[in-house]
Amino acid sequence: MAEFDAISKHLIQTYPDDFASFTLGREDVEVLTVIDTEQYTVEAHQTDSLIRVRIDDEEVLVHNEFQTTDSTNPPMPRRMAGYIGHAIRQYGLPIYSNVIYLRPDAGRRDPGYYVQERSGYPIAIHYRVIRLIEIEGQHVLESGQSGLIPFTPLMKPPERMASDAWLQQCIHTARTRRIARTYRADYLAGMVALSELVYESETISGIIFKEGIMDLIRESSLFQSLTQQGIEQGVKERAIEYILDVLEIRFNLHEADPLSARIAAIEDLQRLKQLHRAAVQVPSLEAFRNLLDE
DSSP: OHHHHHHHHHHHHHHHHHHHHHHHSSOOOOOEEEEEEOOTTTTTOOSSEEEHHHHHHHHEEEEEESSSSOOTTTTTHHHHHHHHHHHHHHHHHOEEEEEEOSSSSTTTTTHHHHHHEOTTOEEEEEOOOEEEEEEEEEEHHHOOOOGGGGGGGSSOOEEEEHOOOOOOOOHHHHHOOSSSHHHHHHHHHHHHHHHHTOOOOHHHHHHHHHHHHHHHHHHHHHHHHHHHHHHHHHHHHHHHHHHHHHHHHHHOOOTHHHHHHHTTOOOOOHHHHHHHHHHOOOOSHHHHHHHHHH
16 A cells, blocks of 8 residues: 555655664664665566665665565565565675565465475575564564654554553654654654554544644644645546446446456556546547557
């Protein structure tokens, strides 16, 4: 989901040291740079995060991929094999790859490797699977790793602590961090948005009210960006709906038709506007398919 990817990337770019130490499980990590990940695979996907670090006097890459749910098309091992292979080709450095699953029920079946067993052509690519629900959240709150604290509502709460009490403790800790107001605003906006993966909106709203942080969250550039993204996504969804409605009315296009899936996958709003006009004007469904293929 795009908004959670945006939050995760923003936090990694702001606190790369925390994420590098967390995923590598060691403190003696020197972050050199956060790499711009505009590196596309054949399917035009890009990795979530690449951090160039130095450990044991050697430069390596730390790759973190965030997942809200299980990846099935393609399966996560295939995706990771593609990302890792691309990074090796691009940078020629050792790579430490991780998949970080945000939802509590995600990642259970991820084996953490891609293997091809063919006589004379074996391939094995391994990565680490990190399920946040298996991480002790209280330890992270106490560790002082600022970049990880917005993710603590998704982590394992202390034993016998109710979920709403845990969420309030996480938000309170974020609110009282000794950081600049602008950073704190983005911090809280990110935590609240991530919490929506697990908690009911009424629970989140109640805690926001108790902590008195809504005005601060509204100041956040991250909150404003996510709001704008949500508006744009809504416009795209309506445009797709209009195109499919026209094609259904004019040419009896069924929802199961592969053409419907192709239209639903289009992200370019200008292209969708052009296709809507075409759907109204073309003489046949075949003519529309040809236009889409151009």
